[in-house]
Amino acid sequence: MKHWLLLSAVVLTAPTTIAATLSTTAPHPEVLHPEVAAALAWSLPETPCQQPKLAGKRADIVDTNGITIRIDVDSYKINRFKRKEKRWLRCMASYKQGLVTDLRRLKDSAQYGLTQQQADEILAKLTLIQATVEEPTYVINME
Numbered sequence: 001m002k003h004w005l006l007l008s009a010v011v012l013t014a015p016t017t018i019a020a021t022l023s024t025t026a027p028h029p030e031v032l033h034p035e036v037a038a039a040l041a042w043s044l045p046e047t048p049c050q051q052p053k054l055a056g057k058r059a060d061i062v063d064t065n066g067i068t069i070r071i072d073v074d075s076y077k078i079n080r081f082k083r084k085e086k087r088w089l090r091c092m093a094s095y096k097q098g099l100v101t102d103l104r105r106l107k108d109s110a111q112y113g114l115t116q117q118q119a120d121e122i123l124a125k126l127t128l129i130q131a132t133v134e135e136p137t138y139v140i141n142m143e
């Protein structure tokens with residue numbers, strides 16, 4: 001009797017919760033299906049997106065009442081920064097969507113049969129993807 005190793009459900013409700021139903025052995029451990037081989041060779045891609053920084057030159061301006069106001073950037077630089085930030089957020093959304101697609105592909109590779117060691121490797125990769133997708137996109141630079 002052949003036992004298939006199946007990942008029946010991946011629960012993405014909690015940050016690190018991945019529930020799986022596993023059986024004991026793959027049908028032919030010596031024969032590796034191409035989808036399983038691709039899942040085992042998968043690694044987290046580097047994000048191509050770089051968070052923009054609001055760079056400016058500081059200037060002290062004294063208004064008519066004698067109050068000194070420190071201005072770091074002008075409106076042109078702020079608008080440029082907003083455009084860059086919008087592009088960056090779109091890039092991050094696209095990157096995370098690609099990770100979700102990879103998550104589905106890794107999860108679906110289990111239907112071809114896995115050994116326990118292969119299942120553990122794939123589950124670790126699923127956990128890594130889940131943590132990356134769920135981490136906050138926007139982190140304020142304190143520079």
